[in-house]
Amino acid sequence: MAQKKELCRSKNGLFVRNLGWKKTPKGYSQKKFYLGREEPQAKIASLKLEQLWNAACRRWEASTLPTPQLSSKPNPRHKITTETISTPNRQLTAIHSIGVGELEFERPGKPVWDEVSLTIAEAIRNGEATVRVPLPRQLGQSGLAPPSIGQWLDQLRRDIPFIHIELLDEDLQFEAESEIKTQGTKLINQGRRMIFQGAGGETMHLALDEYIKALESKHVNLDGTVNPTGTAQVRQTQFLKECLSDCLLADLDTPRILAYQETLALRPPGKRVKRIAVRTARNYIKQLRHFIRWLSTAPGYSWKRPSDLEFTAIRIPETVQEKATAARTSRVQTYSYEEIQTLWEYASPLKRLLLLMGLNCGFDAKMIATLQPEDILLNQEHPSAREIQYQSTENDSWIFRLRNKTSVYGEWKLWPITVSAIEWWQKQRTQIEIAEDVSAFIVNQKGHAYDTPTAGNDRNMQIPNLWRGLSDQIRKDEDHTEFRKLSFGKLRKTAGNLIRVESGGEAAGVFLCHGTPVKSDDLLDFYTNRPFAKVFEAIDLVGLRLSPIWSSVETPFPEQRKRGGSNISQSKIRRIKSMRRQGFNLDYVAKALRITKQTASRHSQKD
Secondary structure, eight states, X not given: OOBOSSOEEOTTSOEEEEEEEEEETTEEEEEEEEOOSXXXXXXXXXXXXXXXXXXXXXXXXXXXXXXXXXXSOOOTTOEEEEEEEEOSSOEEEEEEEESOOOEEEEOSSOOOOOHHHHHHHHHHHTTOSEEEEOOOSOSOOTTOOOOOHHHHHHHHHHHSTTSEEEEXXXXXXXXHHHHHHHHHHHHHHHHHHHHHHHHTSOBHHHHHHHHHHHHHHHSBOTXXXXXXXXXXXXXXXXXXXXXXXXXXXXXXXXXXXXXHHHHHHTOOOOSSOSSOOHHHHHHHHHHHHHHHHHHHHOTTOOOOOOTTOOOOOOOOOOOHHHHHHHHHSOSSOOOOHHHHHHHHHHSOHHHXXXXXXXHHHOOOHHHHHTOOGGGEEOSOOOTTHHHHTOOOOTTOOEEEEEETTXXXXXXXXXXXXXXXXXXXXXXXXXXXXXXXXXXOSSBOTTSOBTTOOOTTSOOOOHHHHHHHHHHHHHHHSTTOTTXXXXXXXXXXXXXXXXXXXXXXXXXXXXXXXXXXXXXXXXXXXXXXXXXXXXXXXXXXXXXXXXXXXHTTSSOSSOSSXXXXXXXXXXXXXXXXXXXXHTTOOHHHHHHHHTOOHHHHHHHHTXX
């Protein structure tokens, strides 16, 4: 096999490589390749040409049948004798040859550069990534049955994988690609059938059932029951099973998985809605991706994640109305001062307590439901005031606790109005029969915690529902029909926003118990204490700004629990008082406001 291991540089500065043989009228001669003046490119081309020549030699050996030839001349006195050998089973005949010439099988000629290989070599020499080759005049050699065009091109690509090969004739190229694709699909289907038979009939829906069992065993409470997180994920998985068509796991390839994603992104109908929400669709897509990752490593399943599957961001379309609504709202929805005052005036004492917990401490429903009595320190100096460099007195009150979601420690200084609310609730709590296994500070009237799962093991929605009821009550008032219905969680965002305005993002992050309040420094908490003094100062400033709101209600936390309520709105009560202060008599007020004289009199006397 003719080849030089090293590149040579000719007199004119070109790199040259002698490699392989070419057919000449007189026999064979070496083929010379000029590889340019740049040494790095020349070395790369030389290595690829060497690979190409080795492939050409292998192809020549595979297509050229060896022929028998005598390796030595026979002796004129040669003879052949036979001998019978007896064995326990049967008799064997041995043949002895003396002086007979020996035969060896050799291939005629030697491998040479042909039209196809030289075309590929020229493309390599020029640094091209694709080469278009002519079709050989005769595909079969030495009596072999000629392969089809597609088979020949496929074999050529497998033999020479380091450059993309196409046929020079476009019609023949199309014919060959179609044949390769058809044959490849046939082999894939055959492989899927074999895998499916070996796996015992694995389907996606059956795998989803097993995934549900895995979720139920992963997300459990201390008593072994499935927690609300597990219940929510199981419900999402059940929706996937209802929404997505079943298939054999052998057919669960990248196109099908991406098609499933698109189905969910188009927001299919839900059980009670015509079209699921954007956020819901995003959660379902997230759950589908979790399932795919689980399935690829789950014991008992032969399915593996396709190597070409990449999960990228997916766009979920919105309606024109949804886009318009999003454009009208701020990026983070928060309550205004006017809305906070309206909430304060219309709320019951319990709802005022929830309002203060949300604004003073940035608590969401879960944090309120898990607040423990020992987390609250009333009327005492901060135990580490000196270390955190904060001026504290025995009149201060605090909440020290971990946030369950992030396990991040937090401290909050309480406003005087918040202390009043807590003291009011402490008295109310003594009148409630607390369940034996409940240690939460704030409980419902039955003595159960506000995070107790429902009978269906769903998330407890009592606090969000109380807040929704307050918003509905306000909107019934003719003066507040356009009052925004924001969720209870927006109180936490409002509080965080107020703290950020007063003291910056780091203080807001510490106030909200975020895991990394300074996003640019993940190690800050390992080397420094959190700036709680800065947070306390910001809480004081926010409290001063909100203090006029608290004074708008004369007795926000009455000693005696009020039974029932007014049959008229707060705005109408304010009008009664205003008209009476202006000197209008009861008959005129009752007629103007369409109420009874007794109602006008009763609310006039409350001033």
